[in-house]
Amino acid sequence: QLQLVESGGGLVQPGGSLRLSCAASGFTLADYAIGWFRQAPGKEREGISCISRNDGSTDYADSVKGRFTISRDNAKNTLYLQMTSLKPEDTAVYYCAARPRIFGLCVMSAPQYRYWGQGTQVTVSS
Numbered sequence: 001q002l003q004l005v006e007s008g009g010g011l012v013q014p015g016g017s018l019r020l021s022c023a024a025s026g027f028t029l030a031d032y033a034i035g036w037f038r039q040a041p042g043k044e045r046e047g048i049s050c051i052s053r054n055d056g057s058t059d060y061a062d063s064v065k066g067r068f069t070i071s072r073d074n075a076k077n078t079l080y081l082q083m084t085s086l087k088p089e090d091t092a093v094y095y096c097a098a099r100p101r102i103f104g105l106c107v108m109s110a111p112q113y114r115y116w117g118q119g120t121q122v123t124v125s126s
Contacts, residue, residue, distance in 0.1 A: 002026040002115050004096050009120030016086050016124070022079040022096030022117055030074045033099040033106040035113065036081045038092035038122075045095070047108030049081060054104045061108065064090075086124045093119040 008020040020036070035050030048061045049070040058070050069082040079096050097113035099106070 002098075004098065004115060004117035006094065006096055006117040006120040009094060009122045011123045011125065012086055013126050014087060014124055017082070017084045018086065018122060020081040020083065020094055020096075020120060020122070022081075024077045024079070024098075027098075028074075029072060029077050029079060029098070032101055032115075033104055034072070034079055035097055035099075035106055035108070036068075036070060036079075037095045037097060037110055037113075038090075039095070039119075040092040043092075045110045047110060050106030050108060051079075052104060052106040057106075059106060059108060083122070086122075088124050091122060091124050093121050095119045 003025045005023045012018050033053045036048050037045050038048055039045040048064050049068055051058045051070050051072055067085045071080045096117045098115040100114050
């Protein structure tokens with residue numbers, strides 16, 4: 001059974017940092033295009049970063065570019081999102097997701113992803 005489990009969320013002050021983890025089980029994360037998404041109350045789920053399967057190329061939303069870094073540890077079968085210079089507008093539930101295996105290229109569109117974790121809450125507040 002293919003499963004994704006996020007962790008690492010919490011409460012952080014503006015300007016602070018957090019690292020989110022997404023542990024995969026039942027499949028090899030490196031064989032999939034994978035991404036991070038977030039959803040704030042009353043807003044649509046938005047793609048914030050992703051990493052392609054074939055060449056490991058990455059993409060970022062403009063809102064997080066230069067502040068967030070996506071990475072993948074193949075030995076641990078885990079995806080990470082390092083978040084720095086956090087802002088109150090980064091407050092949301094953060095999800096990791098994987099596309100169907102036939103699609104090696106990552107995209108920032110949530111409907112293109114099939115497998116989802118349960119999410120982890122990130123709150124940026126003083």
